[in-house]
Amino acid sequence: MVNIKRVYEEPSPEDGRRIFVDRLWPRGVRKQDLPFDDWCKDAAPSTALRTWYGHRTERFEEFSQRYVQELNAEPSHWMNLLGMAQDGPITLLFAARDPDTSHARVLADFLEDALDKQQDPSSSVCYAAQFPH
Template sequence: MIQCKRVYQGVEEEDGRRVLVDRLWPRGCSKAALQLHAWLPEVAPATELRRAFDHDPAAFAEFRRQYRAQLAGHPEHWQGLLALAEQGTLTLLFAARDSEHNNARVLAEFLEQELDRRADPSSPVCYADR
């Protein structure tokens, strides 16, 4: 399971592996107090893309499209996250105030689709007549 959570929310047992997926370290958070499994700034949107989006919900669709293209071009940045998600709960941490329009949501959706793509087919081919 992949979930998203603001970095400023408290740590919970249900969080599983906690990974910060922002390019910049969140303001007001000490590295010692955050309790992370990893910080992966390279999986975050490129600086130019992040600046162009500027947390504007009206620009989210284009941001989402461009960020997904960025992710597709660099599987080496996110493949380790798939392995963590397959082992248990993966919590993608983000600092943005908007809990719906942010890079962690796009990344979670992207990773869920990759996991679905890797999964075994849901119905086997029938060879009863052979």
């Protein structure tokens, strides 16, 4: 299970492993005040894509498509997250205001989809073919 949560929300036991997935540290949060287990900067969108998106909701659909293309192009940036999710629940931490239009939502859906494809016994396609690089 892959959950998302803003860095400003309180941790809970259901979070499992807490992974910060923003490229930049959030304003107003001291590192010692944010309980997290890992920081996966490379899983965040590229600086160019993040800047282009600017959290403008009218761009979210295209942003999501471009971000998934980036993820497919660099499996090494997210494969460790997939491994953690196979071991138990993980929570992706992010700083954006709107969870529904955040990169963390796109990343969580991407990872859930990857987990589903790995666990599908009817799938005879190798994993690398499903997420080409």
